[in-house]
Structure formats: structure tokens, C-alpha cells
Amino acid sequence: MNITFPHLGNTYIAAKVLFEGLGVDYTIPPLSSKKTLEIGCLYSPDDVCLPFKIMIGNYVESIQRGADTVLITGSCGPCRFGEYCELQKKILLSLDKDIKFIVIDEPAKIGIREFLNRLSMVAKDSKLSKAKKIKALSMAVKTINLIDNIEKECRFFAGFEKNKGEFARLLKTVKLEAIEAKGAEKTLKVLEEHYEKLKKIEIDNFKNPIKIGIIGEIYTIIDPLSNMYIEDILMNLGVSTRRTLYPSWWVKNTVLSGLKINFSKIYKESKEYLGLCIGGHARECIGEAILNYKHGFDGLIQIFPVGCMPEIVSKAILPDIERRYGIPILSLVVDEMTGEAGYYTRVEAFLDLIEGRKKLCI
Numbered sequence: 001m002n003i004t005f006p007h008l009g010n011t012y013i014a015a016k017v018l019f020e021g022l023g024v025d026y027t028i029p030p031l032s033s034k035k036t037l038e039i040g041c042l043y044s045p046d047d048v049c050l051p052f053k054i055m056i057g058n059y060v061e062s063i064q065r066g067a068d069t070v071l072i073t074g075s076c077g078p079c080r081f082g083e084y085c086e087l088q089k090k091i092l093l094s095l096d097k098d099i100k101f102i103v104i105d106e107p108a109k110i111g112i113r114e115f116l117n118r119l120s121m122v123a124k125d126s127k128l129s130k131a132k133k134i135k136a137l138s139m140a141v142k143t144i145n146l147i148d149n150i151e152k153e154c155r156f157f158a159g160f161e162k163n164k165g166e167f168a169r170l171l172k173t174v175k176l177e178a179i180e181a182k183g184a185e186k187t188l189k190v191l192e193e194h195y196e197k198l199k200k201i202e203i204d205n206f207k208n209p210i211k212i213g214i215i216g217e218i219y220t221i222i223d224p225l226s227n228m229y230i231e232d233i234l235m236n237l238g239v240s241t242r243r244t245l246y247p248s249w250w251v252k253n254t255v256l257s258g259l260k261i262n263f264s265k266i267y268k269e270s271k272e273y274l275g276l277c278i279g280g281h282a283r284e285c286i287g288e289a290i291l292n293y294k295h296g297f298d299g300l301i302q303i304f305p306v307g308c309m310p311e312i313v314s315k316a317i318l319p320d321i322e323r324r325y326g327i328p329i330l331s332l333v334v335d336e337m338t339g340e341a342g343y344y345t346r347v348e349a350f351l352d353l354i355e356g357r358k359k360l361c362i
């Protein structure tokens, strides 16, 4: 068995730690690129959402490198994500690529026993003892928390740095060095060392940068190719950004949902507008919009793929939040046809508007 997985933010670093810790063969797909998207578009239905297409591109690029099993997270609906694995399997089969899928779903939906059963399928080729397998899993969880925390802090404090570009450079270096490190322990060590370095970067607390909350469909806001590298662009412009939906958040939320505990703040804030799960992360989008306002953010950027059902509902709710709390919100809808120039012009115009409002408030 040679396992692969679709890219989702920093998960490839945690997956590396997990599979190396377990002693299992794995293939990391090349970082998603225009070529990945082209492959995905070639084999996917035209009107399916963008994450589906990029994932197909990831699988094909991994299969070309020897992968035979796909590990993905699942959802029992209600949006299209619940059908992803069935449809993706059919597409790969039609291409003569007989590939197995292991779908990690929420324990709340499939039961703790089935959840554990699926996790054990990932480690079935590992010759290690149960204790060592658990250690590998805990190192992977530690890795995703660490790298996501590093990224979160770099993106937020970039707006306050004394020497321009230090946080961006650290973020780039840590990812490169982590993926090149040999073995699970060494990878974790790289992350820990960079976390220490990050704490030493000088910041200027008197700065008052524009602060933007990034909300929307989880895959699109995490995956840089889908959102056209918006966080890097904002970082280079000296804007502080905050995003709650990271892979580490997903892991925590999935485990806690199995225990019938959830991140009450997000759901408490969104309850007035969306009391029920309508698929995707629409409730999180609404809850986060309000929480960002309460944390003193200057504006919000919502990003989602064309045709994303849950986020279309959020988009209809956000103008009310905009009026009620007086926080500007820009909604960006993306697909493989989105033109860079128009996209960046809208972002720049939005930042100009926020800057103007900030000056008026001084």
C-alpha cells in the first residue's frame, strides 16, 4: 500500500510525520499548481466545485508517482462534499486507475468504532507495536498544531514587524526545511526550532495595521492555489490576517464533535442566523464574521468556489452582519476561470476603503 492524500494547507507536513512515524509507504503530491488544476479540470464534471477538481489533479499526480490508496476526510453531507469520494473513485476507475479510498469521517456521523476502524486501515502495513503507532499519531497531531500555530502567528504579526518580510521568510523556510527533514522526530524538531525563532522576531506594538479576517469555504480559504495566494499578498502588503479554519481546527472539531462538545463560541455567535448545519462550514463563516468584529478586525474577506451551496447562503446573510456591526465585507467567488487582475484589483480597492475608514476614525 502506498498512501496519498489531497493537499489541504499544512496537512502534508503532518502526514509526512505520521507515515514516517508508522513506517508506511506514502506519496506527497506535488504542491498544487496550475498544472494540477488543469489535470483536475480535464477529468472532473464541469460544474463541480473547485476543491473537487484540484483534488483529482493531486490524485493523478500522486498515482503517476506510485500511490495506490487515497486517504481523505469525508462528510455525510448535506453539500457535495458528501459525494466526493464516490464520484472521485468512479472518475479514477474510468481512467483505469484502480485506487482504494480510506475516508475519515466524523465519529459523530459514523460512530467511534467505525472511525477507529478506518484509522487502523491507514496503519495496516505498519509492523510497529500499538504503542508506537499511537506515538506516531500523537506526533502528527502535534505537528499540525505546531505548523498551523506558526502560520497563524506569522500571518497576524506580519502587520506589526519592525523589519519587513521577516515573518514571511520564516514561514517559507520552516515549510521547506520540515519537508526536507529526514524522519518524524527531525521534522518536529525543525518546527520547534522555528517556533522559538518566531518568538524572537521584533514587533512594533505601536503600529496600527489593517486587520482582516479570512472567512468562507474551508478548502478555498486554506488552499493558496484556490484563493490565489491571498494571505501571502496581504502579508506582503503589511496587513494582519486572522483565519480560524486551519487543518488543526478541523482535527480538534472532528474529535470534539464525536464527544458531543463543539467550539461553542463560533456556534453561539452564528445561532441567530444559522441554527442548523447546512453543509460545508457556513455556520463557522457566520460565527467567525461576528467574532472577528468582536476581536477588533477592520474588515472581512469571504472566499468560496462558484456554486458552493453553503457559502451562497452565508453570502446572503453577511450583508446583514455588515450593516449591524459596521464591518466591511468583501466576497470573492473563485473558479478555474477567475482572472488575477480583476481579483487583485477588488482586494486593493477593499484595502483602500478600509484604510480611508481607519484615517477617519483617528
Ligand code: SF4
Binding pocket: 049, 050, 051, 079, 080, 081, 217, 219, 279, 280, 281, 305, 307, 308, 309, 310, 311
Ligand atoms: S462546501 Fe462548497 S465547495 Fe466545499 S464541497 Fe460543499 S459545495 Fe463544494
